[in-house]
Amino acid sequence: MLISYNWLKDFADIKITPEELAERLTMAGIEIGSIEKLKDDFIMDAEITPNRPDLLSMEGIAREAACLTESSFRELNAESCEAENSGESIEVKIQVPAKCLRYNATLIRDAKVKISDEKITRRLSTLGLRPVNNIVDITNYFLLASGQPLHAFDYDKIEGSTVVVRWAKKGESIAALDSREYKLDEDILVIADEKKPIAIAGIIGGIDTEIGYETKNVLLECAHFDPVVIRRAARRLGISTDSSYRFERGVCMETIPAVARKAALLIAQSAKGSIKGRRDIFEGRLKERSGKLRIDEISRILGFKISLDKVKRILTALGFEVTAAGERSLTFKIPFFRQDVSREIDIIEEVARVYGYDKMPTTLARISPKQIKKYRSSAGISEFRKYKIKKMARDILSDRGLNEVITYSMISEKSLSKFNYLPDEIVKVQKALSVEQEILRPTLIPGILNVLSWNLNRQVEDLMIFELGDVFLNKGGKFSEGAALAIGLSGSKFANDWRIKSKPFDFFDLKGIVENLFSRLGIKDIVFKRVDSGIFVKGRSAVVTMADKKLAVLGKVESAALDTFDIEDEVYAAEVYLEEVLLCVRLVDKVKPIPKFPAVTRDLAVIVKNDLSSSEIIKMIKKTGKGLIREVALFDVYSGKQIPTGYKSLAYSIKYQSEKTTLTDPEVDKVQTEIQKTLVNNLKAQMR
């Protein structure tokens, strides 16, 4: 809201410069964004928080300014606020009294519509309002001065000379003063005459009853409308006016007759007309409100002591009336315009605000150690542990050379076209901003592929990326959200090693990263099983399980799936089900003693059929090893010359070690022979 420095001086004897005033207002919660000099005036741009409708006027700002600068303040409506019903009768029918608690109408006859005088024109244009004519300008002038919206109708154009406050009827519409046609419905409150709506209540007037130069008789409306009704209507119609902005936040009912009287007088004076009738329909009640403030409560909340005297001065300057002051508390009447104040804490805030946050002490909060035992998730692990493990996973992967990415949680339906999700498993966002953001991602892989695509299309190559974030799914009609982690590789490794040729990433690079992650999180005994699923190439994908719990999937991404993302390069991707993984993590392991007796290493090379997996051979070797095998490591895989087609040669290095004794060569030879025999007999292996 714009503020005129000179206008404020109508109300308060401000003796400080505009800059100083802006600083004081800002530090009291009325943030001044900028000050601009305009001829002999200064225009400040203020941000008024939604709890303070009383500040949406020059009078309100001036009251605050007077309080902050300890200068005197003159109210706009110093005279009585008494309502009056007098003179010519004016027909006002309020059909929805709950939504229009007060309606004040004044009839001014024989008015001469003309251009406003210089002072009013200047003040309006200074604050960004376009002067129209003396009648309209005076309504706007009072809106700015007092915060109370007013509206003037051409009385002769009101059919039946009757004003009705009612809900709009279905199918009704109105041509408004902004030259737009609004279609109304039954949730929108209107001011109507006998036939049709003549204004959208509290928002904008109709063009049919507009004040023009031919207007003679004016009906001045000064009313109160329900904030929620106005807000809904304004949002529905996509319109916001100075009037609706104030009604939405709440205007003060008490001062309506006084503002109406002042405005009518000024109109009569300016237009040389005469006030012929007044009507004030008041369905609400002005409730005197009072409050109590304990001095101990101030120090409990703010952390320092302040004298009751000082508090009294602050409250009085803000328009509160202190009715009783005790030793440790005081009681006061709350002014009508401060609808935001009702509780003790509201008063404490007023005191703190005016006293100045800057002047308050600064202390460090004492944090109770009791909390360490708190904050456990339903699965029993602490929130802190969850956070720590996620942080670890990020550290492990970034240390391993991967870049973390963060993509939007909303993705397009198209990006999931090659994934195997059932339509009702997918979670949709209502009123999505675009087709690119219709779906709450059930998987992180589309996001990973999008990032790879973005970079590859910009010649950024050799990419290793990961993302950690929540995924969303409807499982059997039940919505679920959980953390996941995805990895994507594209391009080559060793790109920065000029000594060796770079090598494209393959399945085993990806598998190694996944194994690394699990082993560093203390997850052992994981099993990689072949799986043919979804977006992965058949034969080049695996599922990682531990005790039948599915922990991850990984593989080479199908080119059909990559096409959706406009990627031509090979991509390897993995997704880790973090919610499951979190439960398997072992952060602490007891150390094992260093072996006391030396190890003996023997190599073993076998030729087996292609479809026999290495893990089966290792399993068999270990089983036959009678507890003497410490480690079996694969060191060569070969097929080609000297190996029959359909077969492969695998070479292992077997490390024998006993915990009880030094093994002799014959002892080791015996076991090794037995292993060879078993492999030949059970796995149809051939020794090399």
Next chain:
Amino acid sequence: MLKELKKIQKEALSGLNKAEVLAEIEKIRVEYLGRKGRLTEILKSLRKLPSGQKAQVGKLANDIKNKLMGEIENRLKKIESRPREECVDITLPGIVAAHGNKHPVTRTIDEICDIFVSLGLNVVEGPEAERERYNFEALNIPLEHPSRDAFDTFYIKDDLLLRSHTSPVQIRVMEKEEPPVAVIVPGKVYRPDAVDATHSFMFHQVEGLVIDKNITFSDLKGTLSFFANRMFGDSVKVRFRPHFFPFTEPSADLDISCIICGGKGCRVCSRTGWLEVMGAGMVDPEVFKAVGYNYEKYSGFAFGMGVERIAMLKYGVNDIRLFFENDLRFLRQWR
């Protein structure tokens, strides 16, 4: 002839002295002592000399030969005992292990959380898909009031929405735990804003909550000033300005002196010299009521900040969209 021999000796020895590598010594050996070496030739030609000269020249030639052989031996030893040298172009690039990094948003979240964790707060997370009660009602945000304008929201279905701030986690924590509580809550939030250089429909916040007996506004000031100086540097000035939030009272905005211009006023701080970095306040009694806390006994403060905004200020990023484009040329700059 004698003169010739002396010359050979002098040349051979000085050549040897200059020899630094094995090949040079070998070359000298071949030149003087090889099958066709200069000294060998002289020794071969001794026969042709008159007997008077033979003995004298022969002795000198043999002495020189022995001396030369001895010197060669010494020189070889000397060179071999020297530290080895293998010439490589040491300006070729070292083999640096490819290193990755965390996303700048994660990095900033970690920085923020670490400071509060050091003060004793606990990291707690909550769901991004949230119920209306947690996102609004329990936080004293009325259904239809202008104060809700700041919290426009994506809905998934009835009573399920994408949280528009991390504050719902305050309610979840308080519902579950009795006071005292002290938590710091990082996470994603969503608002249906049109995307531009400073707005995104998804961004991150970090929220904090401290509740106990005798927690005061002065504690809020001190704790958050400590944070601001740790996060932005000792020389940064901090100020608290009254503001309004439905779930706190009194409420404040925390400003730091502009880290771009040092408080003199620039485009980034809109010439004010100050940058708003977070909102905070004493937890509103209505929130206590919603979670069944006793307001007469306990008090507390809450605060919240936008992570991207802080990262943008701290690292001079001028467009929020860069965080979600994930161009590796941008991301790799965070070492």
